[in-house]
Structures are given as structure tokens and as C-alpha cells.
Amino acid sequence: MMLPLVPLQQLRSALAEQKRVQVLVQREDLVHRTRSGNKLYKLCFNIQYAKQHGMQTLVSFGGGYSNHLHALALAGQEEGMNTVGIIRGDYRANLTATLRDCQAAGMQVRFVDRQQWALRNTSEYCLSLHADFSNAYIIPEGGDNALGFRGTRLLGQQIGRQLQGLPPSGCTHVLVACGTGTTMAGIVAEMPAGVAVLGVSPLKGDDKLTAAISAKLVQASIEPQCSWKIDRRFCLEGYGRLPNELERFIRFFERKFMIPLDPVYTAKVMFALFTMLEADEFQPGDRVIVIHTGGLQGKRGYPKLMSPLHSSARLKSINIGAF
Numbered sequence: 001m002m003l004p005l006v007p008l009q010q011l012r013s014a015l016a017e018q019k020r021v022q023v024l025v026q027r028e029d030l031v032h033r034t035r036s037g038n039k040l041y042k043l044c045f046n047i048q049y050a051k052q053h054g055m056q057t058l059v060s061f062g063g064g065y066s067n068h069l070h071a072l073a074l075a076g077q078e079e080g081m082n083t084v085g086i087i088r089g090d091y092r093a094n095l096t097a098t099l100r101d102c103q104a105a106g107m108q109v110r111f112v113d114r115q116q117w118a119l120r121n122t123s124e125y126c127l128s129l130h131a132d133f134s135n136a137y138i139i140p141e142g143g144d145n146a147l148g149f150r151g152t153r154l155l156g157q158q159i160g161r162q163l164q165g166l167p168p169s170g171c172t173h174v175l176v177a178c179g180t181g182t183t184m185a186g187i188v189a190e191m192p193a194g195v196a197v198l199g200v201s202p203l204k205g206d207d208k209l210t211a212a213i214s215a216k217l218v219q220a221s222i223e224p225q226c227s228w229k230i231d232r233r234f235c236l237e238g239y240g241r242l243p244n245e246l247e248r249f250i251r252f253f254e255r256k257f258m259i260p261l262d263p264v265y266t267a268k269v270m271f272a273l274f275t276m277l278e279a280d281e282f283q284p285g286d287r288v289i290v291i292h293t294g295g296l297q298g299k300r301g302y303p304k305l306m307s308p309l310h311s312s313a314r315l316k317s318i319n320i321g322a323f
């Protein structure tokens, strides 16, 4: 499967220049008109598999602003397949923009309560889904399965393809946001020795990502060449939260670089980048690739971030800080 190369955009930041670190943003948010970012990669082999095996209905799981279900609904529509979204929580009275898009694309949505949601990975629940939807192909939440991982390895290969054109080729660091860790695992599988892959976790609490990523690599018999670790310093009050500090950072970043960020994943990875630059965690001469994993449709869950980028009244009241 050959995928288009997205822009590799240099971040012209005074801080990066002062530290003599080159920062390049791989704009996977631009990879596809509707299947933005890493979700395209996680879905491609899953959809191919379902088609090849004559399964007409794609079923998966997610929250009210799920980037994964959004990409699935639109992909299903374009591929002429049925889609079903099992949604955590009841949004019937108050459909989110994401769910409205999903329905408009033909996705059948089913709202489940906490107890049912907790059963989503059990075989009993899967059997009941197969009984309800004939010829169904069930994709786990976030596209986190072996075929999803196979797809994210393509994303890892894209980094190498991107770098071929750049003298001297190669990078020292790759920064990527993690949810399930599938995308990070695909990158780790493909990066050569000498590269450090840093996964920024938006989740508070125990680290389950390191074990999850290791398991995927072991299952696929991959011994990574690069070094990798999960960085948990940038979860900022936890998953989905938007503390003032992060909101301020998003406004600064978008205005300065004209690259939109989502508050759940990509804002935290950029926040990590700038914090690490300030703290001299990179060496002069390093080349850092930051993966923009997309997710911008989910930003509609944060109305205060949807105001025009340059609303000057707002900007005046914001202290941009040291960056």
C-alpha cells in the first residue's frame, strides 16, 4: 500500500534556533481529506481485511468525540461499507458534532452505559454484536489490533521516506502522542539505531503504555533498533483536560506557526517539545521530528478553542510566557 507523503514542515522557532535544534513537523493531519492522521494508517489494513473476507459491516467503539469512529464512519461511507459505532455514554439528547458527522456518513450509533462499555472486549459481548449485525468485522477501540499495528508501521516507514530528501539524512528524535500506543509501536518498529522515539502520554495514572507497546513488538517478533520510552511528564491534569496553561500554549503555538493543534494529543506533544527545548534536553545539532497525528475534528468538543485564531482581544489578555 503506497500512501502519499505529507508536508514535513520546519518549525521556525527562536527557541529551537537558539538551541541549534532543527524541528520538523510531519503533518499527518493532512494525509487524507476525511481520515485524518494516524487513524488512516490504523484502519487501512483492517478495512482491506474485512473486504477481502466479505464482511460488509465495520463495528467499533469510542467516546462522543472519538477521532477513530469519525475516521471509520467516513472511510466506511467512501468504501461502500456499513458502519456501527458503540458509544460510551448517552448522547441522544445532545449529539456531538462528531456523532452528527458519523450519522451523516451512515454510521449506526448505539449508546451504552458504563457497565456495558466495560464488557466491550469480552467474547460474550462480541458474540452478541455478531448476532445483532450479520457479517460484522469488529475493530477494537482506537484501531488497536495487529492489523492496526501493521498500518502504523507504514507511518514509521513514511518518516524514513521523508528523510531521504534531507541532507544529512536521518533524525535523532521522533516525538509522538500516545493513546493506545499502536502508533508509537509502529514507529519504534521502523526507526533505525541512533534514533530515540519519545511517546508523550496524555494519561494520568499508572503507565500501561510501556507494557502495551512491548507486547505488540514481541507479538510481531520485532526487536527494535532504536531506543524508545514513554514520557509521562506532560499529561497536564489528565486525558482530555484543558488547564489554562495548555490553552495558553495552544493559542501561542497556533498563532505563531499557523499549525492547528487538538488539545488531547498534539498540543501535549508540542508542549513537551518546547519544555524539553527549554530544559536543554536536546543537543545542539539534533534533528527532531514531531508527528502531527491529526485529531482536529475532536477539537469541536472545546468550543473556547474554536474562536478565530487571531481574536486580538483574547490574545492581549494572554501571557505567552517564555517560548
Ligand SMILES: *Cc1c(COP(=O)(O)O)cnc(C)c1O
Binding pocket: 037, 038, 067, 068, 142, 177, 178, 179, 180, 181, 182, 183, 184, 262, 265, 266, 293, 294, 295, 296
Ligand atoms: C488516536 C490518536 C492518537 C493516539 O494513537 P494511538 O495509536 O492510540 O497511540 C494520537 N493522536 C491523535 C490526534 C489521535 O487521534
